[in-house]
Amino acid sequence: MQASAFVFLLISGLPFAGHAQANPAQAELLRRGELTGARPSARPQTQASFPVARRAAPASDPVQQHFLNADVNLAQTSASQLPDLYERFMATTRDERRAWSYAQWDAAGQVLTRLNQRYEQVRTDLPFEERLRIRSFQGEFHTLRGARDVKEKLD
Numbered sequence: 001m002q003a004s005a006f007v008f009l010l011i012s013g014l015p016f017a018g019h020a021q022a023n024p025a026q027a028e029l030l031r032r033g034e035l036t037g038a039r040p041s042a043r044p045q046t047q048a049s050f051p052v053a054r055r056a057a058p059a060s061d062p063v064q065q066h067f068l069n070a071d072v073n074l075a076q077t078s079a080s081q082l083p084d085l086y087e088r089f090m091a092t093t094r095d096e097r098r099a100w101s102y103a104q105w106d107a108a109g110q111v112l113t114r115l116n117q118r119y120e121q122v123r124t125d126l127p128f129e130e131r132l133r134i135r136s137f138q139g140e141f142h143t144l145r146g147a148r149d150v151k152e153k154l155d
Contacts, residue, residue, distance in 0.1 A: 067111045074118045079125035086137040
């Protein structure tokens with residue numbers, strides 16, 4: 001019964017999600033329909049089970065490699081490769097998220113931000129179905145992150 005109540009709370013809050021934007025730039029992106037990245041976190045940092053990125057990521061960034069299961073330079077990634085990279089990112093997120101600390105969520109958010117930056121550069125080269133698929137992955141990540149915050153508050 002608790003799980004269904006939790007899902008109901010998440011779903012019922014969706015219409016109000018756009019009104020909770022603290023940053024005017026984020027509100028503008030949401031108004032235009034562009035869900036493009038992770039929000040900065042003011043949560044305390046804890047010890048991570050994988051390295052947390054501290055700088056812009058070259059192709060050999062171990063955190064990015066972990067989330068994407070590949071060593072790629074996102075600045076040189078073609079539009080046709082992005083849907084697969086988002087899918088890999090979300091597969092890793094789904095598999096590991098239950099044990100993540102705040103630092104690990106922030107690291108995942110940083111990798112998603114890099115993916116989103118490349119997506120913004122090449123999105124016009126993607127068919128509509130692939131853009132929709134990527135947007136679904138972006139939304140799923142933010143939903144999972146928000147669900148974790150809600151669950152922690154309920155516990």
